[in-house]
Amino acid sequence: MSNLTPREIVSELDRYIIGQNDAKRMVAIAMRNRWRRQQIDPELRDEIAPKNIILMGPTGVGKTEIARRLARLTNCPFFKVEATKFTEVGYVGRDVESMIRDLMEIGVSMVRKEETEKVRIKAEKNAEERLIDLLLPGKKPERQGSMGFFAGSQDGAVEPVEPPKKDDGTREKFRQMFRQGQLDDREVEMEVTVQSGAQVEIMAIPGMEDMGNNLQNAFSNMFPGRRKMRKMKIKDAYQALIDEEADKLIDPDAVNELARERVEQSGILFVDEMDKIASRHDQTGGGSADVSREGVQRDLLPIVEGSVVNTKYGMIKTDHILFIAAGAFHFAKPSDLIPELQGRFPLREELSSLHKEEFYRILTEPKNALTVQYKALLATEGVTVDYTQEALEEISAMAEKINEETENIGARRLYTIMEKILATLSFEAPDKSGQKIVIDRDYVIDQLGQVVEDRDLSRYIL
Structure with missing residues (x-):
């Protein structure tokens, strides 16, 4: 700025x-x-x-x-x-x-x-180390929490024990396999935080939303999150671990x-x-x-x-x-x-009203123009769409005409017109994979001609 x-x-x-x-x-x-x-x-x-x-x-x-x-x-x-x-x-x-x-x-x-973006590199590094700990072969501890490794003693008490020894060569082998994406579809069991108890929704009285928010927070504190073992794919587990590590590195008071x-x-x-x-x-x-x-x-x-x-x-x-x-x-x-x-x-x-000249520029100049959006959407089906200049000029003129004869909703009229023009093509696109479709002036008139001429119909459709 x-x-x-x-x-x-x-x-x-x-x-x-x-x-x-x-x-x-x-x-x-x-x-x-x-x-x-x-x-x-x-x-x-x-x-x-x-x-x-x-x-x-x-x-x-x-x-x-x-x-x-x-x-x-x-x-x-x-x-x-x-x-x-x-x-x-x-x-x-x-x-x-x-x-x-x-x-x-x-x-x-x-x-x-x-x-989060500032600490992402460190969070990714810490998450990778935790993930490799889960992947290493050997006897798995009964429970692995934020305080370290735990195992059950003979009398049933939970006591901390030393983590098992890790072979450096095996660790580096797993690290390389993980970084190359060879383990993405493999499942791993890990602890995640889940919300215990039912979520409580507070309906605040109009004008007293602040009190409703305070009650919501109070009920949330009564049911703190708990840890639970869950099986996840490695790529999902990695992202969850990154989020956990990032939360540890961020000071919430400084953020607020x-x-x-x-x-x-x-x-x-x-x-x-x-x-x-x-x-x-x-x-x-x-x-x-x-x-x-x-x-x-x-x-x-x-x-x-x-x-x-x-x-x-x-x-x-x-x-x-x-x-x-x-x-x-x-x-x-x-x-x-x-x-x-x-x-x-x-x-x-x-702000001034829009006319056909502005509508034409809206369809052609912005990087997020409607024509670009529809072209990208249909490209996912393997259909290539091109628009002729005459077609876009006809669409712009129709938008101006309909705005004058019905309600003036400005550039939003282009949404309804473009959707009507491409409705049939969007429906049939999966069957036209590999084809190139050119939207020309005749195509626009064929799709819109009857609707535009019938004023009562255009009032409801366009």
């Missing part, structure tokens, strides 16, 4: 998202400002608040994708939540603080994965502390459907609904302003978490939000 300039961030986003240049520039500046803030004297650093963003535009134009790709690009903890989740059961809804707890869980998982710092300083919360909690002042007969929406906004306000949220990993400050809100804002406008919340989203950008 420290090496990415705004221009480089936009360039990376261009690889996946077509158009919306103004929105890309805005989020790129916001991310660069976070890096700039880290270079400032600590006294002034705490005074600089993030400039939260509202992205406005119809569905399927790239609002969520911009935020998701940005978080992945900068390796920041990212969590997407729908604002309507907080109104599903009326004013109470879901506790708004739960999104901070969810973001923290993602941060911990991200840091744990990074720390690093995750907390990362969430507080670089976390991103994407609040979708923000327009659904805005009070529309021109409507009639919706008084109770407006009360519910305004109540959610007031619950959300302290989180966005900056407060302290209690999680099972400790207290999390939200002062410097970046909030990106999004919504269609067809009926409600950002000005319909309560003034205090408006002031916490100073940056606003309207």
Whole structure:
């Protein structure tokens, strides 16, 4: 992240998202400002608040994708939540603080994965030694636990004994065979940790999810894991041993502390459907609904302003978490939000609708384009698929036409159209192994012509 300039961030986003240049520039500046803030004297650093963003535009134009790709690009903890989740059961809804707890869980998982990669080489080495111990011929101990080798004495007591002597030549022979993959399908018996007792699921009362999590942890501690002998293939046993050894090498307290710092300083919360909690002042007969929406906004306000949220990993400050809100804002406008919340989203950008030119670029330019995905899927059956330029232009024109005549769902229309075009080929692909299929304009019209002409039919199928 420290090496990415705004221009480089936009360039990376261009690889996946077509158009919306103004929105890309805005989020790129916001991310660069976070890096700039880290270079400032600590006294002034705490005074600089993030400039939260509202992205406005119809569905399927790239609002969520911009935020998701940005978080992945900068390796920041990212969590997407729908604002309507907080109104599903009326004013109470879901506790708004739960999104901070969810973001923290993602941060911990991200840091744990990074720390595991750092110790992976040592964990693999230790796991290999343990696996060779299990593979070596000779008398097997009755039980091998984390404390060493054990054997039963005459009176039935369990006493530690010295591990059997290992021949170095035999050990190296097994090591070479294992590294060459000659033992992957052989079975070995080893101890694994299993959860004793039944799993207890706690149904938390709306607004009291934190209490539910605490009860869940309490019940889990009442039924600690126990060791059990289990037969596994060597390649599966090796992976299980790597996980065990990595857990031993990682300090959970250090992981939690690093995750907390990362969430507080670089976390991103994407609040979708923000327009659904805005009070529309021109409507009639919706008084109770407006009360519910305004109540959610007031619950959300302290989180966005900056407060302290209690999680099972400790207290999390939200002062410097970046909030990106999004919504269609067809009926409600950002000005319909309560003034205090408006002031916490100073940056606003309207994303433009997509037309056939953008649809064509979406089908051809991104490295994860739909055409590339379907080509790869059918290649697994031995079928080679190619698309002509005229076919892609026809698909783009149809997507624009159907969006205009029915509901405008943006680029998501391409999913339904591509699936309809390739449905027959996908079904028959196992019988066409070794063939090359060319998708041309006539093929597209043949598959879609009747559906597109019948407006009522296209409304339900496409």
